Amino acid sequence: MALTQTRPETETQSETEVVDAPTTVDGLLGSADHKTIGRAWLIAGSVFLAVAAVLGAVAGLEAVDLGGFSLLEDGEEFTQVWSFGRELLLFGALVPMMIGLATYLVPLQIGAPAMTFARGAAGAFWTWLLATLLLGAAYLLNGGPGGGQTDFVVLWAVSLGVMIAALLWAMTTIATTILTVRTTGMTLDRVPFTTWSFLLFSLLGLLSLPIVLAELVVIYIQVRHGFLPLGEREGLAALMDGLTVGPVLYWIAVPVLGMAVDAIGVHTGRPVKAHRAVLAAIGVFAVLAYGVDFVGMATLRPIDTNNELLPLIALATILPVLAVLGLAGSSLRSGELRMGTPLLGALVSGLLVLLATVVSLLGQAEAAALALIDLGADIDENSLLVLSNTTFHDGMRGLVSGAALVGLVGALHHWGPKIWGRRLSAPLGLLSILTAAGGAVIWAAGAVLAGEADQAAYPVSTLTGGENVEFFNGIAFLGLALVAVAAVVTTINVLGAALGRPQRGGGERWSGMTLEWGTTSPPPIGNFSAAPVVASATPLADIDESTSADSPEDAE
């Protein structure tokens, strides 16, 4: 009988692990193993990430006056590049990469041998991949919101709809897995922060993305039956802009917080205390994030119009982020800092989320001032900061996307050894984190300042803002270019880890206390040799304690 009395400090590869990896096409196509599917999401998402970020930078360059030089022919082409870049960044890269991490990690963290609806999880990936390729084809064939070919505009709406449906499908499998197949003793208040945040992320997606689908159904039938003439289709991109601003504002930031807290606990050697309080704070953040959308939906008003409830929600959203970071800070103070890319990514991504919640208050300044005026405050209406329908929301998107990208980079460095049996390149990771964080802040600063100078929300054919808008757009482009560099470097790093052979000793287990670190790196099919029984939020620490308690007896 095999009995483990000591925790492995580092892990090496066994032959079965190599066999387990999808090394052949049929192994990939036919697999319903959550680890294979998770890796596939991550690889495909990282490739699309680079494409999306480069497209974003190209679109950003068009908003800068370069003395007549232009990469794109006209406003219509700008609309195409801009909207393709934004859609791909969200639905083709950041969300799929989150889903990839969730698909890989969730069963391991909750002690399950597999995902529920394993074939469904595989089907979701392949459907999404096919739809994403079709989306690219639609844009290439003059479809998309600014396109001139009706058939391919229809293809754009259909492929984007199928992409979103596939993401919803994947989220259903993730949420069902977390809710139903946790191992014995793994109550919901004991699940790791990452798993908890992926549950909230999936539930928020399931409650938000169907509304985007409904909008796409309307778009489809309007275009299909000729009710949107060519000249009016640019509005479609604006519609998609509104849709991607709303549900995504903090939605993709929820897993960033969970991943950050888990990584901070591991890389300080001190699992974050007050487990339930952190879970609750992340939950409150998710509820408030959904609240922003819900208020907009319930009042049938877009979220960027004046709504007296939104300033209060925006203000309240800061508090749970502060609570999460504050509680994680106790580990930073009392633990032993092992500063590397995972910890740096965790810290920077958390701070970016906090910054996003603070900056979002600016967007509610007008609504708050009008509410105060209604209450009798003496405020000059002409002096209000009006950011509705400006590039302000693009800046917010930059901050949240940057937080998600930095969080993903940190998480991939943290769990990369578990996923691929080898570490990702630390220098490349450092470069990714610094350029992504710096780029996101600069992008946001440029877009917010341009919005303050009345630059209308994209897509626009001409610059419409005040005198400094060119300069601010230049700043935003600089940020977008840095984010593009970070995205390309991340893609190279991920592909290097994914395509390389597992390293001897590359399955670093840090000092993780959650279940995924209690099995091999990468884990075998079935994940665990025996179904683990859990008695706390840090099950491996319990094993350590029982080991040290047993040691004197062993010595005797």
Added chain:
Amino acid sequence: MTDITPYDAIPETVVPGVPNRPRVLLVGTFLVCAAVIMGYAGLLGYYISQRAAVVQSGETWLPNGTVIPLTQPNFMMFTLSWSIISVLWALHAVKRNDQSNALIAFGLTLLFGFAQVVQTGYLLTIMEMVAAESSRAVLIYALVGVQLGVMAAAMGFIAVMALRTLGGDYSERDYEGVLSATVFWIMSVGVYTALWYAVYITK
């Protein structure tokens, strides 16, 4: 003597826990239902906001020449109300291992669903609403089409569960699949109810 397994920190001496698999299909069904409800609510919200804008401008909402009679929509509502009873009857029968009653109830439920689909086809015929002539007509067709899609999915779910019950997969020991199909069916009736009130009754 202690045998060390270097790759596995989970001790095998611990009695393996039985993985909790409480109602995987049921939970998944609830999540899908929530997504469908949100999607349909979004579509209805768009319809209602468009309709309100047109009505406020003093125009009539329905396209010229279009009349929505009440008989067919109300009869469909009546039919689907009965289908809730029949689907609950099927669930009850499966829980009591009464396969013959369960199959009759499943068949009746599918018949009610099929009747609703056919009745909708007839209603659309007598409404004489041409999709290519009005964006409002297209919007109504979208709402009706999505509802029919949800109903078709519910019928497929019921049919599969009926076949599995016939094959002996479900009984008093395990009726989770039938319960899930019942939940989805009731949700699909709810979707029709929203369509019935927002489009057919309010017009």
